[in-house]
Amino acid sequence: MSERINFARGVPAEAAFPRAQIQACVESLVSKPDVTAFQYGPALGPLRFREWLATHHGVNLENVLVGDGSVALFDILCRIWLQKGQTVLVEEPCYDRVVCLLRYYGANVVSVRMEDDGPSIEALETAAKAAPLFFYTVPDFQNPSGIVWSGEKRRHLVELARRGNFTIVEDSPYRLLRYKGVQQPSFLELGPDVTVQLNSFSKIIAPGLRAAYLIAAPETISVAAKMAENTYVTPGNFALSVAAEWLHRGYLPEQVDTLKKLYGPRQEAMVSALEEFMPSHHFARPEGGFFVGVTLSHAIDAGKLREEARQAGIDLADGAGFFLDAQPTPFLRIPFCSMDENTARRGVRTLSEVVERCST
Amino acid sequence: MSERINFARGVPAEAAFPRAQIQACVESLVSKPDVTAFQYGPALGPLRFREWLATHHGVNLENVLVGDGSVALFDILCRIWLQKGQTVLVEEPCYDRVVCLLRYYGANVVSVRMEDDGPSIEALETAAKAAPLFFYTVPDFQNPSGIVWSGEKRRHLVELARRGNFTIVEDSPYRLLRYKGVQQPSFLELGPDVTVQLNSFSKIIAPGLRAAYLIAAPETISVAAKMAENTYVTPGNFALSVAAEWLHRGYLPEQVDTLKKLYGPRQEAMVSALEEFMPSHHFARPEGGFFVGVTLSHAIDAGKLREEARQAGIDLADGAGFFLDAQPTPFLRIPFCSMDENTARRGVRTLSEVVERCST
Numbered sequence: 126m127s128e129r130i131n132f133a134r135g136v137p138a139e140a141a142f143p144r145a146q147i148q149a150c151v152e153s154l155v156s157k158p159d160v161t162a163f164q165y166g167p168a169l170g171p172l173r174f175r176e177w178l179a180t181h182h183g184v185n186l187e188n189v190l191v192g193d194g195s196v197a198l199f200d201i202l203c204r205i206w207l208q209k210g211q212t213v214l215v216e217e218p219c220y221d222r223v224v225c226l227l228r229y230y231g232a233n234v235v236s237v238r239m240e241d242d243g244p245s246i247e248a249l250e251t252a253a254k255a256a257p258l259f260f261y262t263v264p265d266f267q268n269p270s271g272i273v274w275s276g277e278k279r280r281h282l283v284e285l286a287r288r289g290n291f292t293i294v295e296d297s298p299y300r301l302l303r304y305k306g307v308q309q310p311s312f313l314e315l316g317p318d319v320t321v322q323l324n325s326f327s328k329i330i331a332p333g334l335r336a337a338y339l340i341a342a343p344e345t346i347s348v349a350a351k352m353a354e355n356t357y358v359t360p361g362n363f364a365l366s367v368a369a370e371w372l373h374r375g376y377l378p379e380q381v382d383t384l385k386k387l388y389g390p391r392q393e394a395m396v397s398a399l400e401e402f403m404p405s406h407h408f409a410r411p412e413g414g415f416f417v418g419v420t421l422s423h424a425i426d427a428g429k430l431r432e433e434a435r436q437a438g439i440d441l442a443d444g445a446g447f448f449l450d451a452q453p454t455p456f457l458r459i460p461f462c463s464m465d466e467n468t469a470r471r472g473v474r475t476l477s478e479v480v481e482r483c484s485t
Numbered sequence: 486m487s488e489r490i491n492f493a494r495g496v497p498a499e500a501a502f503p504r505a506q507i508q509a510c511v512e513s514l515v516s517k518p519d520v521t522a523f524q525y526g527p528a529l530g531p532l533r534f535r536e537w538l539a540t541h542h543g544v545n546l547e548n549v550l551v552g553d554g555s556v557a558l559f560d561i562l563c564r565i566w567l568q569k570g571q572t573v574l575v576e577e578p579c580y581d582r583v584v585c586l587l588r589y590y591g592a593n594v595v596s597v598r599m600e601d602d603g604p605s606i607e608a609l610e611t612a613a614k615a616a617p618l619f620f621y622t623v624p625d626f627q628n629p630s631g632i633v634w635s636g637e638k639r640r641h642l643v644e645l646a647r648r649g650n651f652t653i654v655e656d657s658p659y660r661l662l663r664y665k666g667v668q669q670p671s672f673l674e675l676g677p678d679v680t681v682q683l684n685s686f687s688k689i690i691a692p693g694l695r696a697a698y699l700i701a702a703p704e705t706i707s708v709a710a711k712m713a714e715n716t717y718v719t720p721g722n723f724a725l726s727v728a729a730e731w732l733h734r735g736y737l738p739e740q741v742d743t744l745k746k747l748y749g750p751r752q753e754a755m756v757s758a759l760e761e762f763m764p765s766h767h768f769a770r771p772e773g774g775f776f777v778g779v780t781l782s783h784a785i786d787a788g789k790l791r792e793e794a795r796q797a798g799i800d801l802a803d804g805a806g807f808f809l810d811a812q813p814t815p816f817l818r819i820p821f822c823s824m825d826e827n828t829a830r831r832g833v834r835t836l837s838e839v840v841e842r843c844s845t
Binding site: 134136139142144145148151152160162164165166193194196197200222225226229327331332333334356357358359360361362363364366367 | 497508523
C-alpha cells in the first residue's frame with residue numbers, strides 16, 4: 126500500500142532544516158558571556174536580531190520588533206488597533222488564521238476577490254470605499270493561492286491607502302522563495318508611510334524557532350512592544366538569539382539558494398502534474414512559495430470530496446476556511462515543498478480521479 | 486563609585502543558567518531524526534515535554550498543555566474564560582502583570598489582602614461571596630511578597646471554590662525553590678477538581694526558553710489548545726524541545742539543588758540586612774523564591790522615594806503596580822537571587838538611609 130499524501134498542511138521540507146548550523150549557533154551563544162539568549166529581556170526582542178533586520182531592510186532600529194511567529198505579531202496588531210465593528214480588508218481566498226483572528230476581535234471582515242496577479246483595480250477601489258482600518262495581504266506567493274500581486278496593482282493599493290488613510294499589513298513569509306521570474310517591489314518598499322510588514326524565518330530556517338518580526342513606524346512599534354510585554358513579557362530569547370546568530374554568520378543567502386534548488390523543481394513537478402491530470406480546472410502558475418491554489422471548474426460537494434480523497438489516501442485542507450462565504454466550487458490548496466516529484470504526481474493523479482468520481 | 490543595585494526586576498542569577506547542559510540537549514536534538522524541535526506542531530506543545538510533565542505531576546497527558554511563558558498561558562485562559570465585567574479575585578499585593586491583563590479583558594478585579602501566611606479566612610469568605618469566575622494566586626513564595634499560604638488557608642479556599650463553583654488559578658513558578666521549612670501541598674494536590682495550575686521553568690532552567698505549562702481538566706486543555714492555535718499556531722518547539730530533553734535527562738534535581746545552594750544564603754543575607762537596617766518596617770520572612778516584600782511603617786511619597794533611591798544608585802520597582810488602589814505606605818519588592826550577599830547588604834543599608842531621608 127502506498128503512503129498517505131498530505132496536501133492538508135504546507136510545511137517546509139524536513140531535509141531543509143540547517144541542523145548543523147543551528148548547533149554551531151547554540152555553541153557560540155553558550156560560550157559567550159552575553160546572557161540575552163537565556164535571560165528575560167525587552168519585549169522588542171534581542172537587540173542583535175533587530176540590528177540585523179534594520180540593516181537588511183534599510184530601516185532604523187526603532188522600526189523593528191521581533192517576536193514568536195508572525196501570527197502572534199498580527200494578534201498584537203489587532204490588540205492595539207482593532208475596535209469591534211471596524212472594517213478590515215482581506216484577499217479572497219485569504220490566509221485562514223488571519224480571518225479567524227479578525228473574527229475573534231469582532232472586525233467587519235470584507236474580502237477582495239483575487240485575480241491571477243492580485244485583485245482587480247476596480248475591486249480595490251470599491252473595497253477602499255468601505256473606509257477600512259487596514260488591508261491584510263500576502264502579496265508574494267500568497268497562502269493559499271500562490272498568487273503574486275503585479276507591480277501596477279501594488280502601486281495602486283499604496284495610492285488608495287494614502288488617499289483613504291488606511292494601513293497595508295503586508296505579510297511576507299514566502300518572499301525570499303522565488304524560483305523563477307522577476308521580483309516585484311514590496312509594499313514596504315513602495316509605501317513605507319502606509320505599510321506595516323510582518324515577516325518570518327519559519328519558511329527559511331525552521332518554524333520551530335518562531336523567528337518573526339514586525340516593521341512599522343516607531344510609534345506603532347512602541348505601542349506594540351508595550352502590548353507584547355503585557356501579553357508575554359519577553360519573546361523566545363533563546364530561539365531568537367539562535368536565529369540572530371545564524372543571520373549574523375551570513376548563512377541566509379546559501380540557505381535561500383538551497384531551498385530554491387530543492388523547492389523549484391518540486392513546484393515545476395506539481396504544476397506539470399496539474400496540467401496533465403487536471404487541465405480543466407483553474408490555477409495560477411506560481412513562481413515561488415509553498416502553494417498552488419486550484420479552483421475546480423464546477424460545483425462539487427466539498428465535504429464529500431475531502432472524505433473521498435481521504436479514503437483514497439489524500440489529506441486535503443478545508444478550502445472553505447480560505448473564504449468568508451460558502452463557495453459554489455471547491456478551492457484546493459496544494460502544497461508542494463515537503464514532497465518529492467513522484468509523490469506530487471501520484472497525489473494529483475489520484476486527486477483528479479477523486480474529483481472525477483465526485484462529479485458524476 | 487559603586488555599581489548600581491537593581492532592586493527593580495527579579496531575574497535568575499546569570500551564573501545559574503545550565504549552559505553546557507543546554508548545549509548537550511541541542512546536540513542531541515540536532516543528531517536525531519525527529520523533527521519536532523524544528524517543525525510546526527500541535528498547539529499543545531511537544532509530546533515529549535507533555536509526557537514528562539504528566540508523569541511528574543501524576544496527571545494524564547490530556548491534562549497538559551505546553552506554551553511560551555506562563556503569562557502568555559494566563560492570557561489564553563482569559564481569552565477562553567473571561568467576559569467583560571466578570572469578577573476575578575487576586576491577592577493584594579498581586580503579581581502586576583496579571584492585574585494588567587485582567588484589566589485589559591475588562592474584568593472586575595477584586596483583591597484579597599494578604600497576611601503573612603495568605604489571606605485571612607474571613608477575607609477569603611467575604612471575597613468568595615462576590616461570585617468570582619476564578620481566584621488567581623501564587624501560593625508559594627509569592628511575587629511580590631514572598632509569602633506562602635498556610636495549609637489551613639489553602640484547604641479553606643478549596644472548600645470555598647467547591648461551594649462557590651469557581652476555579653483556583655494557581656501560578657507556581659517558585660514552588661521548587663524552597664530553601665528551608667516545610668512544603669505545603671499545592672492547590673493542584675488539594676483540589677484538582679477546582680484548580681488550574683500555571684507553571685514555568687523560567688526560574689529553574691532559563692527564562693529565555695519560555696518553557697511553561699498549564700495543567701487543567703481535559704475540556705479546558707482542549708479549548709485552550711484551540712485558542713492557542715488561533716493565536717500563535719505552534720509554541721516555541723525548538724526551545725520547548727530543549728527543555729523537554731533537559732528534563733528527560735534528569736538534570737532537574739541537581740539544578741534545583743544548585744539553585745538552593747546559591748539562593749538560600751542570598752535570601753538569608755537579605756533578611757539579615759533588612760533586620761539590621763530596616764527593623765521598624767514590616768516584611769514576611771520568606772523561605773524560598775525570589776522576593777522579600779517590605780511594607781514601610783509610615784506614609785512616604787513613593788515617587789519621591791524611588792527618585793531619591795535612583796539618585797543613590799538603587800533602582801526600585803513601582804510598588805503601586807502590585808495594588809489595585811493607591812496605598813498609604815509604600816510597598817517595596819526586594820529581589821535577592823541575582824546579587825551576592827555584600828551587594829544585598831550595601832543595597833539595603835543605602836535604601837534604609839533613603840527611607841530615613843524621605844521620612845523627615
